[in-house]
Amino acid sequence: MTQTPLASRRHFLRGRISDSDTLRPPWSINESLFVDQCRRCNDCIEQCETGLLVSGSGGFPEADYDKGYCTFCEQCVDACDHKALILTDTPWRQLPEITDKCLASNKVFCRSCQESCEVEAISFQLKPGGIAQPQLDNDLCTGCGECITDCPVQALTMKQS
Ligand code: SF4
Ligand code: SF4
Ligand code: SF4
Incomplete structure (x- = not known):
């Protein structure tokens, strides 16, 4: 199938703009479709009430938990007119x-x-002879990142699961 110049350029750029650690906005579509659909307009970033969303590699939006956490307010989805967030x-x-x-x-x-x-x-689970250690319930966690914001020593990092 013949690609348009814009699509070709996006496919060429894809290897450099995302990797398995890239954290997109909530409700982002599949990564390969995302870099085709997203127009890098920054509308989602401008609507994010906590500052979580930033312009990342290649100008595509990413979630940066050093900047904020997600309230799941859906403002970013509402702002996206290009069906990159659904x-x-x-x-x-x-x-x-x-x-x-x-x-x-x-x-x-x-x-x-x-x-x-x-x-x-x-x-927190008490360990013999020590101080209670934090444990995460993967099924309950929403990936909001508020714990990352509040950790006094930046001991938490968000990872794709
Ligand atoms: S749901 Fe709200 S807080 Fe979360 S990334 Fe979107 S705009 Fe930001
Ligand atoms: S563990 Fe952290 S990321 Fe998960 S729901 Fe609680 S505050 Fe949010
Ligand atoms: S240092 Fe951070 S991860 Fe550890 S218990 Fe405190 S808030 Fe939780």
């Missing part, structure tokens, strides 16, 4: 990972992530 039952498949920077794993008391999680996806 409402479904599952906004995305990504989960926070707790790294060894976590204060609790370094024997310092902290429960900030548990306190910030509205759906109670983080609980």
